[in-house]
Amino acid sequence: MASSKSAGRPKVLLLGVIEHAQSSWEAVGEIAQILTPKSNNRADFIQEASSGAFDGCVAAYRTFDSFEVTGKIDGELLQALPDSLRFLCHNGAGYDQVDVHACTARGIRVSNTPTAVDDATADMGIFLLLGALRNVAVGMASLRAGEWRGKTLPPLGHDPQGKVLGILGMGGIGRNMAKKALVFGMQIRYHNRTRLDAHIEKEIGAEYVDFDTLLAGSDVISLNLPLNPKTRHIISRNEFAKMKAGVVIVNTARGAVIDEAALVEALDSGHVSSAGLDVYENEPDVHPGLLANPRVLLVPHMGTFTVETETKMEEWAISNVRMAVESGRLRSIVPEQKSMER
Ligand SMILES: NC(=O)C1=CN([C@@H]2O[C@H](COP(=O)(O)OP(=O)(O)OC[C@H]3O[C@@H](n4cnc5c(N)ncnc54)[C@H](O)[C@@H]3O)[C@@H](O)[C@H]2O)C=CC1
Numbered sequence: 274m275a276s277s278k279s280a281g282r283p284k285v286l287l288l289g290v291i292e293h294a295q296s297s298w299e300a301v302g303e304i305a306q307i308l309t310p311k312s313n314n315r316a317d318f319i320q321e322a323s324s325g326a327f328d329g330c331v332a333a334y335r336t337f338d339s340f341e342v343t344g345k346i347d348g349e350l351l352q353a354l355p356d357s358l359r360f361l362c363h364n365g366a367g368y369d370q371v372d373v374h375a376c377t378a379r380g381i382r383v384s385n386t387p388t389a390v391d392d393a394t395a396d397m398g399i400f401l402l403l404g405a406l407r408n409v410a411v412g413m414a415s416l417r418a419g420e421w422r423g424k425t426l427p428p429l430g431h432d433p434q435g436k437v438l439g440i441l442g443m444g445g446i447g448r449n450m451a452k453k454a455l456v457f458g459m460q461i462r463y464h465n466r467t468r469l470d471a472h473i474e475k476e477i478g479a480e481y482v483d484f485d486t487l488l489a490g491s492d493v494i495s496l497n498l499p500l501n502p503k504t505r506h507i508i509s510r511n512e513f514a515k516m517k518a519g520v521v522i523v524n525t526a527r528g529a530v531i532d533e534a535a536l537v538e539a540l541d542s543g544h545v546s547s548a549g550l551d552v553y554e555n556e557p558d559v560h561p562g563l564l565a566n567p568r569v570l571l572v573p574h575m576g577t578f579t580v581e582t583e584t585k586m587e588e589w590a591i592s593n594v595r596m597a598v599e600s601g602r603l604r605s606i607v608p609e610q611k612s613m614e615r
């Protein structure tokens with residue numbers, strides 16, 4: 274029920290919870306009427322939306338975890354949401370939970386939170402890179418099992434100095450990781466959908482190579498590209514076969530950019546010597562072959578899990594809601610929709 278104070282203001286739908294940026298969200302409440310769903314599963318949410326509960330909403334703020342209630346933001350869900358909805362402000366850099374094409378078809382503009390995530394996610398990438406190179410997961414598991422370094426010593430690790438780090442996807446996080454890996458004496462190569470300008474390559478000290486050269490010439494391969502239909506399983510059996518024996522894999526992007534079953538096979542055969550993973554193909558389920566392999570350093574999707582970064586992300590997503598309501602524009606529309614902002 275709208276209070277007499279908020280009646281007449283534009284409506285904004287809140288999908289998920291604001292954990293940190295309370296005062297910025299309260300300020301949105303001064304210019305908009307905030308609606309929250311009662312449902313806690315997709316079927317109920319679709320019914321609630323179809324009943325007209327969110328009619329008049331112009332913008333929605335959503336979190337990664339709101340997926341548990343709504344499922345994917347796809348054509349079916351959009352059909353239930355009101356025609357008034359024009360902006361979907363996602364709190365997160367990766368927006369694979371949103372079918373952007375379906376949103377475009379409905380005239381809904383989508384935003385994400387680029388750059389806010391870069392340091393924390395790249396830090397996690399470096400942690401996984403060093404941890405996987407040094408086989409720390411093996412020693413950590415034996416220590417927790419009460420066996421100190423284990424019945425047989427953990428395999429000796431490798432130093433990052435002088436090794437080639439191949440970065441697939443040289444956007445905000447990839448570049449941040451490149452800068453940090455340089456400090457560890459690594460040689461940086463990258464492959465990206467679009468080659469960076471020469472001055473940026475120079476600034477970050479990275480060499481552009483084609484996809485196959487990245488696969489064949491890297492000691493460590495880090496996945497830093499978005500998940501979409503073109504990148505799903507971009508690393509599978511054929512790609513592992515092209516890599517150096519003993520390669521180390523680091524993934525902070527999305528699990529499904531790697532064919533997880535193929536990764537398990539490559540780890541079991543020893544072709545991939547170790548891996549550091551923050552993301553999984555079917556989160557929160559983790560492939561049993563990864564859980565069973567002590568040479569895999571596993572983190573449960575905690576790339577941005579810091580007070581500072583989670584706060585920055587909320588502030589950024591809220592600023593998109595504010596701009597949408599106040600000026601009908603977005604601070605950071607997703608790349609696929611850039612032409613809609615002109
Ligand atoms: N583990 C975590 O907690 C986090 C994970 N992420 C994931 O990391 C991904 C990357 O994030 P950002 O660096 O912020 O994105 P970004 O958009 O800044 O960079 C992605 C780069 O990948 C490139 N790319 C796209 N398709 C490609 C392809 N087929 N081949 C080669 N390059 C391709 C793009 O041109 C772009 O330069 C996100 O999409 C998200 O899924 C992001 C934040 C936190």
Ligand SMILES: O=CC(=O)O
Nearest residue numbers: 365366367390577
């Ligand atoms: O996985 C987190 C994100 O921001 O994307």
